Amino acid sequence: MQNVEALDAAYNERPAKNYLNNGYTIKSWLLTKDHKRIAIMYLISVSAFFFMGGLYAAAIRLELLTPASDLLESGTYNKVFTQHGILMIFFFLIPSIPAVLGNFLLPIMIGAKDLALPRVNLLSLYLYWIGGGLTLYALMQGGVDTGWTFYVPYSTSFSNTFVMAVGLGIFINGFSSILTGLNFIVTIHTMRAPGMTWFRLPLFIWAMYAVSLVMILGTPVIAITVLLLAIERLARVGIFDPAIGGDPILFQHLFWFYSHPAVYIMVLPGMGVVSELISNFSRKKIFGYEFIAFSSIAIAVFGFLVWGHHMFVSGQSIYAGLVFSFLSMVVAIPSAIKMFNWSATLYKGSILFNTPMLYGLGFMGLFLIGGLTGLFLGAIGLTVHLTDTYFVVAHFHYVMVGGQMIAYLGGIHYWWPKMTGKMYSEFWGKVAAMLTFVGFNLTFFPQFILGYLGMPRRYAAYPPEFQVLNIFSTAGATVLGVGLLMPAVYLTYSLFKGKDAGPNPWMLPGLEWRTSSPPPTENFESTPVVTWEAYEFGEESGLDLDGARRRERVTTV
Amino acid sequence: MIMQTNSWVPLFPDQASTFAWQVDALYAYLILVSVIFSIPIIAAIFFFGVRYHEREKYATPDEMHGSIVLETVWSIIPFIVSITIFLGGAIVYFNQYRMPDDAMEVYVVGKQWMWKIQHETGQREINELHIPVGRRVKLTMTTEDTLHDFFIPAFRTKMDVVPGRYTYMWFEATKPGKYNLFCAEYCGLNHSGMGGYIYVMEQRDFDNWLSGNVSGQTPVEQGKDLFENKLGCASCHAGGPQQRGAKLEGIYGHEVKLVGGSTVTADDAYIRNSIVNPSAQVVEGFQPIMPTFKGQVTEEQLVSLVAYIKSLSGAAGTTTGGSSGTAANTSAGTGAVQSANTMTPPKADRGAVNAQGSNPNAPKTTGEPSNSNR
Numbered sequence: 001m002q003n004v005e006a007l008d009a010a011y012n013e014r015p016a017k018n019y020l021n022n023g024y025t026i027k028s029w030l031l032t033k034d035h036k037r038i039a040i041m042y043l044i045s046v047s048a049f050f051f052m053g054g055l056y057a058a059a060i061r062l063e064l065l066t067p068a069s070d071l072l073e074s075g076t077y078n079k080v081f082t083q084h085g086i087l088m089i090f091f092f093l094i095p096s097i098p099a100v101l102g103n104f105l106l107p108i109m110i111g112a113k114d115l116a117l118p119r120v121n122l123l124s125l126y127l128y129w130i131g132g133g134l135t136l137y138a139l140m141q142g143g144v145d146t147g148w149t150f151y152v153p154y155s156t157s158f159s160n161t162f163v164m165a166v167g168l169g170i171f172i173n174g175f176s177s178i179l180t181g182l183n184f185i186v187t188i189h190t191m192r193a194p195g196m197t198w199f200r201l202p203l204f205i206w207a208m209y210a211v212s213l214v215m216i217l218g219t220p221v222i223a224i225t226v227l228l229l230a231i232e233r234l235a236r237v238g239i240f241d242p243a244i245g246g247d248p249i250l251f252q253h254l255f256w257f258y259s260h261p262a263v264y265i266m267v268l269p270g271m272g273v274v275s276e277l278i279s280n281f282s283r284k285k286i287f288g289y290e291f292i293a294f295s296s297i298a299i300a301v302f303g304f305l306v307w308g309h310h311m312f313v314s315g316q317s318i319y320a321g322l323v324f325s326f327l328s329m330v331v332a333i334p335s336a337i338k339m340f341n342w343s344a345t346l347y348k349g350s351i352l353f354n355t356p357m358l359y360g361l362g363f364m365g366l367f368l369i370g371g372l373t374g375l376f377l378g379a380i381g382l383t384v385h386l387t388d389t390y391f392v393v394a395h396f397h398y399v400m401v402g403g404q405m406i407a408y409l410g411g412i413h414y415w416w417p418k419m420t421g422k423m424y425s426e427f428w429g430k431v432a433a434m435l436t437f438v439g440f441n442l443t444f445f446p447q448f449i450l451g452y453l454g455m456p457r458r459y460a461a462y463p464p465e466f467q468v469l470n471i472f473s474t475a476g477a478t479v480l481g482v483g484l485l486m487p488a489v490y491l492t493y494s495l496f497k498g499k500d501a502g503p504n505p506w507m508l509p510g511l512e513w514r515t516s517s518p519p520p521t522e523n524f525e526s527t528p529v530v531t532w533e534a535y536e537f538g539e540e541s542g543l544d545l546d547g548a549r550r551r552e553r554v555t556t557v
Numbered sequence: 558m559i560m561q562t563n564s565w566v567p568l569f570p571d572q573a574s575t576f577a578w579q580v581d582a583l584y585a586y587l588i589l590v591s592v593i594f595s596i597p598i599i600a601a602i603f604f605f606g607v608r609y610h611e612r613e614k615y616a617t618p619d620e621m622h623g624s625i626v627l628e629t630v631w632s633i634i635p636f637i638v639s640i641t642i643f644l645g646g647a648i649v650y651f652n653q654y655r656m657p658d659d660a661m662e663v664y665v666v667g668k669q670w671m672w673k674i675q676h677e678t679g680q681r682e683i684n685e686l687h688i689p690v691g692r693r694v695k696l697t698m699t700t701e702d703t704l705h706d707f708f709i710p711a712f713r714t715k716m717d718v719v720p721g722r723y724t725y726m727w728f729e730a731t732k733p734g735k736y737n738l739f740c741a742e743y744c745g746l747n748h749s750g751m752g753g754y755i756y757v758m759e760q761r762d763f764d765n766w767l768s769g770n771v772s773g774q775t776p777v778e779q780g781k782d783l784f785e786n787k788l789g790c791a792s793c794h795a796g797g798p799q800q801r802g803a804k805l806e807g808i809y810g811h812e813v814k815l816v817g818g819s820t821v822t823a824d825d826a827y828i829r830n831s832i833v834n835p836s837a838q839v840v841e842g843f844q845p846i847m848p849t850f851k852g853q854v855t856e857e858q859l860v861s862l863v864a865y866i867k868s869l870s871g872a873a874g875t876t877t878g879g880s881s882g883t884a885a886n887t888s889a890g891t892g893a894v895q896s897a898n899t900m901t902p903p904k905a906d907r908g909a910v911n912a913q914g915s916n917p918n919a920p921k922t923t924g925e926p927s928n929s930n931r
Binding site: 069074075078145147149151153154157158159241242243247248249282283284285287288289290291312313314315318321322325326329330332333336337339340341343344346347348349350351352353361364365368369372373375376378379380381382383384385387388389449452453454456457458459460461462463465507536537538539543545548549552 | 567568569570579580583584587590591594595597598599601602605606609610611612613614615616617618619620621622623624627628631632635636639640642643645646647648649650651652653654669702703704706708710711713714715716717719720721722724737739740741742743744745746747748749750
């Protein structure tokens with residue numbers, strides 16, 4: 001018995017040095033080259049932006065409780081929904097999984113000491129801060145009211161709000177994305193541990209690879225677009241405004257050429273996280289590994305060919321509309337393949353319903369609805385009625401919030417023990433996951449019906465017959481808000497009072513679970529050599545399952 | 558009449574145009590597809606979740622490596638289904654956007670934050686459109702400022718209104734009533750107030766409405782006035798041996814040869830461009846000497862000029878809606894002096910219900926100076 005306890009103690013002992021206690025000064029954080037510390041700083045910043053974006057969302061839902069624009073006058077409302085969109089998309093959704101979870105885990109999951117370009121990684125954090133800071137400055141000065149889409153000629157010739165400052169913020173922030181994507185691609189190509197072949201990579205890494213491709217190919221286009229917008233706004237060179245010789249449809253093409261792929265920047269990482277959750281918590285090799293991996297690449301490629309489906313009623317040629325409609329149907333197939341493979345992975349597994357898995361399963365339910373309603377919006381004759389209504393609002397919230405944000409929360413709960421070395425309360429975790437799921441559906445499902453009834457988006461006031469459904473939506477948003485605030489409380493609490501997690505609380509095979517929690521600065525004591533395939537849960541991949549069961553018995557006696 | 562109120566929470570808007578049922582059928586088909594796809598996935602999650610719930614800590618279930626057969630099946634079936642959806646959408650889309658030839662024409666100009674509408678017979682409306690039931694109506698639309706979108710949920714159609722070009726939409730109402738009109742493309746401060754109502758009336762009521770509400774000129778007459786008097790186009794384009802400008806009679810809808818050898822079809826967009834940017838597409842045999850009229854003509858005047866030039870070719874646009882149109886014109890007596898861009902707010906004695914447009918600060922007479930002493 002003594003032996004076992006000693007073993008147990010040795011197992012749970014936190015190593016003297018880890019990345020968190022390696023220096024406590026502010027300078028040791030601000031000038032760090034450690035990808036894990038950079039990830040933690042991203043986590044804090046991204047959470048702050050998410051909180052602010054959430055406050056704007058609350059203001060929107062409260063205003064829409066009544067048909068008249070009474071709580072906010074329409075000018076304020078226009079700024080509120082614009083700023084909600086800008087903060088959530090550019091400063092939360094796009095960086096959330098890649099910059100936080102990707103930064104922290106990508107090197108560890110492939111067995112590397114750090115990213116290939118650690119200084120560039122720190123630079124991309126600073127660019128994010130500068131871009132975000134400029135945007136916040138503009139919001140404090142009075143904000144911007146163009147919608148996150150910055151459609152011309154409104155944004156160049158009519159709006160007298162802080163378009164330029166926000167545009168510059170987004171422009172600079174774009175370079176942060178590009179550098180992160182570049183860093184990930186180089187790292188995945190050159191830094192994999194011995195034995196970590198491409199087809200032994202966790203699917204999260206495949207998703208990071210796909211999303212990095214989209215980031216470095218797509219983001220320059222939004223930078224160019226913002227630059228052209230600035231030239232027109234400041235120098236009055238006619239590029240987009242027809243009054244001075246430009247073409248407003250050109251802006252829409254350029255904008256959506258980035259912003260549609262950006263949707264995949266937002267959802268591909270979520271799919272990667274969910275692949276991890278589903279496989280690991282059913283302790284079963286993911287069904288159709290290659291199909292999931294290549295469907296990520298297919299989404300990244302086809303995602304660049306469907307931008308025109310945002311412009312079905314914009315005045316583009318009806319034949320162009322048909323081509324884009326067809327391609328939009330094609331891009332749905334890889335997502336369908338993923339859904340089927342995830343479901344099949346559960347078959348004959350050993351499914352553990354813990355907090356991360358609840359988020360993973362919640363993602364499947366919400367992404368199912370988000371994906372299927374994407375087909376509604378790809379069907380061109382139907383979209384003529386649905387576009388620019390609340391149906392679209394509901395659809396993209398199901399994909400981005402129900403998809404990416406739920407996956408992000410799942411990932412945070414999944415890797416929290418690794419990042420902090422502490423366990424959070426499973427009970428409160430499950431309650432929050434379920435509240436979020438219920439609240440989310442109650443908020444956004446009524447908006448599909450509102451959209452079909454014809455309620456246009458971006459309306460501060462609406463006809464009274466739409467009120468009942470808007471009340472449902474606002475009620476749901478309240479539940480959703482509670483569900484989203486709870487993790488902030490119990491995760492913070494766990495930092496101080498949580499149980500020590502140990503290196504591998506669920507006995508999972510990924511490389512990140514084969515180092516201590518929190519990991520040392522150099523990630524591994526010695527460079528790991530990979531001799532097992534991805535998602536092998538048995539003893540043959542070197543996991544001491546008997547030891548774990550023994551320790552389990554000791555602690556429960 | 559706005560919304561079917563027989564249920565507590567309405568699920569469908571009114572179905573009031575010829576293609577509304579097609580859009581609804583497509584919607585129903587997609588809901589059916591969604592349900593059929595969701596059931597097996599949700600059932601699998603629940604069934605597997607219960608059946609394969611963890612029984613032993615750190616169990617190691619047998620590996621399964623996937624199945625090519627299954628992957629093929631669940632790639633091909635969704636592909637086939639998505640192609641049927643695409644085809645359904647394409648058919649409905651063609652019905653929505655292939656413009657009919659025999660339609661009653663209405664001109665629409667969007668402006669922050671109001672819709673200015675003019676009928677072929679000269680009637681003007683703001684934030685309201687009166688149309689007869691069972692008749693095809695084609696809208697030719699543009700905007701004075703930023704993007705807007707003309708959206709009628711009960712007709713299941715919408716179209717962006719784009720500065721610097723004409724966009725078109727059409728519909729045929731099937732049911733008399735009052736339907737919401739929204740601006741669906743964000744256009745600034747009072748975007749949510751930029752809307753009104755479409756009044757669909759029986760033909761008889763529509764004729765009454767027409768005869769009770771006539772003032773000013775038809776677009777063709779306004780265009781003629783602008784062409785001959787106010788803008789002086791006629792001094793170069795009116796024919797005769799010494800003309801410096803291209804002949805305009807009979808060109809509409811036909812190919813025009815340009816300097817440099819290319820050809821272009823003389824449609825609405827071409828005529829508009831040739832007025833605001835004349836040197837871009839110069840007709841073969843002429844010098845690029847025409848000055849631009851950009852900034853001198855409003856979008857509404859441009860619409861009238863296009864209608865007039867169209868009428869020179871005997872094309873659609875010369876037809877009048879009812880016998881009352883021309884008669885009332887003379888009785889109004891203001892034809893020649895009235896500035897073409899003056900909009901009269903809706904009058905109360907309309908025949909149909911007079912609902913004020915929902916935009917509080919919309920109906921006001923535009924303050925642009927008259928060109929009549931030119």
